[in-house]
Amino acid sequence: MADSAETQELVYLVTGGCGFLGEHVVRMLLQREPRLRELRIFDLHLGPWLEELKTGPVQVTAIQGDVTQAHEVAAAVAGAHVVIHTAGLVDVFGKTSPETIHEVNVQGTQNVIEACVQTGTRFLIYTSSMEVVGPNIKGQPFYRGNENTPYEAVHRHPYPCSKALAEQLVLEANGREVLGGLPLVTCALRPTGIYGEGHQIMRDFYHQGLRLGGRLFRAIPASVEHGRVYVGNVAWMHVLVARELEHRAALMGGQVYFCYDNSPYKSYEDFNMEFLGPCGLRLVGTRPLMPYWLLVLLAALNTLLQWLLRPLMLYAPLLNPYTLAVANTTFTVSTDKARRHFGYEPLFSWEESRTRTIRWVQTVEGSA
Numbered sequence: 001m002a003d004s005a006e007t008q009e010l011v012y013l014v015t016g017g018c019g020f021l022g023e024h025v026v027r028m029l030l031q032r033e034p035r036l037r038e039l040r041i042f043d044l045h046l047g048p049w050l051e052e053l054k055t056g057p058v059q060v061t062a063i064q065g066d067v068t069q070a071h072e073v074a075a076a077v078a079g080a081h082v083v084i085h086t087a088g089l090v091d092v093f094g095k096t097s098p099e100t101i102h103e104v105n106v107q108g109t110q111n112v113i114e115a116c117v118q119t120g121t122r123f124l125i126y127t128s129s130m131e132v133v134g135p136n137i138k139g140q141p142f143y144r145g146n147e148n149t150p151y152e153a154v155h156r157h158p159y160p161c162s163k164a165l166a167e168q169l170v171l172e173a174n175g176r177e178v179l180g181g182l183p184l185v186t187c188a189l190r191p192t193g194i195y196g197e198g199h200q201i202m203r204d205f206y207h208q209g210l211r212l213g214g215r216l217f218r219a220i221p222a223s224v225e226h227g228r229v230y231v232g233n234v235a236w237m238h239v240l241v242a243r244e245l246e247h248r249a250a251l252m253g254g255q256v257y258f259c260y261d262n263s264p265y266k267s268y269e270d271f272n273m274e275f276l277g278p279c280g281l282r283l284v285g286t287r288p289l290m291p292y293w294l295l296v297l298l299a300a301l302n303t304l305l306q307w308l309l310r311p312l313m314l315y316a317p318l319l320n321p322y323t324l325a326v327a328n329t330t331f332t333v334s335t336d337k338a339r340r341h342f343g344y345e346p347l348f349s350w351e352e353s354r355t356r357t358i359r360w361v362q363t364v365e366g367s368a
């Protein structure tokens with residue numbers, strides 16, 4: 001919990017605070033933001049773990065709400081000094097409609113912006129995504145690029161489209177006058193593939209491996225690099241930006257920052273095996289066991305099955321045309337913009353990130 005040495009005067013709001021990243025942001029704020037007086041956690045689905053947070057010196061206020069409802073957002077934002085907006089539908093598996101993804105990710109973000117303007121909140125940090133940049137629809141690689149690397153960021157899938165639109169809204173809102181006459185200061189953080197305690201996709205891969213007798217079968221060439229970043233470092237970057245945004249508004253306002261740490265560059269599958277291997281799984285094959293055209297066919301078949309089964313059940317496998325394309329396209333970042341602009345250094349080393357994630361996988365139900 002925060003050290004009470006400093007004046008506890010600030011009110012923070014974290015939207016999506018019960019999600020995979022949101023929970024880590026909430027816990028990091030309580031541990032490392034000594035100026036917190038109140039921490040508001042706004043989410044469609046509140047977690048039972050919130051109760052344990054209410055015993056500390058910081059007032060923790062759980063707010064069950066929907067970012068698509070402007071009045072609910074405004075009520076939650078009113079009086080907050082800082083808003084960290086992580087709430088969103090992270091759906092690349094066809095679980096929800098494109099309209100719903102847009103409504104939550106874009107309109108929901110617009111509602112957060114308007115709530116800041118109408119109620120006088122001056123600092124807004126938005127959790128964007130690498131997918132605002134790519135991989136693009138042409139499957140062009142983004143090899144150890146940075147925030148200034150030229151790249152044709154053209155998307156068709158509802159999720160990256162929604163993240164790109166929302167990020168644009170946030171950045172364009174920088175400088176708008178809020179209630180009280182002062183300017184709104186915004187910035188956007190772009191995590192690459194986040195991993196760590198609570199990562200649902202990692203859990204899905206683990207269960208898939210258990211179902212296949214402790215084996216996973218390579219489908220992606222080992223040469224395809226995919227950027228990954230530990231959730232604790234992403235949370236730390238959010239806390240640091242929220243702390244520095246006021247003093248460095250001229251430099252940081254309206255800026256985007258990739259989230260990065262010292263996690264190694266590997267293929268998506270090989271990277272996952274850093275955690276699943278020590279938990280008893282084995283990745284079969286030094287090269288993809290199926291030809292790419294067969295994977296494309298299977299991915300298309302999954303889309304057809306999802307459509308046929310929709311009246312009966314939700315069928316949303318990991319493999320679909322979009323996830324296959326993303327998984328097979330190199331996308332890695334190499335940047336120090338966050339360090340240069342607000343002194344970011346990863347809080348957790350690769351070794352610590354790996355150990356923490358392995359320990360978490362070992363607690364996943366069904367683990368050996």
Ligand SMILES: NC(=O)c1ccc[n+]([C@@H]2O[C@H](COP(=O)([O-])OP(=O)(O)OC[C@H]3O[C@@H](n4cnc5c(N)ncnc54)[C@H](O)[C@@H]3O)[C@@H](O)[C@H]2O)c1
Binds near residue numbers: 017021065090
């Ligand atoms: N997971 C990643 O690899 C990754 C990478 C880059 C960016 N991001 C971004 O980080 C953010 C959090 O992602 P995550 O992986 O923690 O996802 P998550 O699904 O675990 O968390 C999202 C949270 O938002 C909440 N939410 C969804 N719709 C809502 C609504 N209408 N109103 C209020 N709350 C709502 C959910 O209940 C959930 O708690 C998202 O904006 C996502 O785009 C995630």
Ligand SMILES: C[C@@H](CO)CCC[C@@H](C)[C@H]1CC[C@H]2[C@@H]3[C@H](O)C=C4C[C@@H](O)CC[C@]4(C)[C@H]3CC[C@]12C
Binds near residue numbers: 128192193194318322
């Ligand atoms: C071919 C499959 C059989 O092994 C492998 C499928 C892997 C995919 C499920 C994942 C590969 C890349 C992931 C995405 C990437 O890490 C970045 C993302 C951005 C973030 O904002 C949301 C999550 C995601 C889209 C992430 C989703 C899962 C992958 C597509």
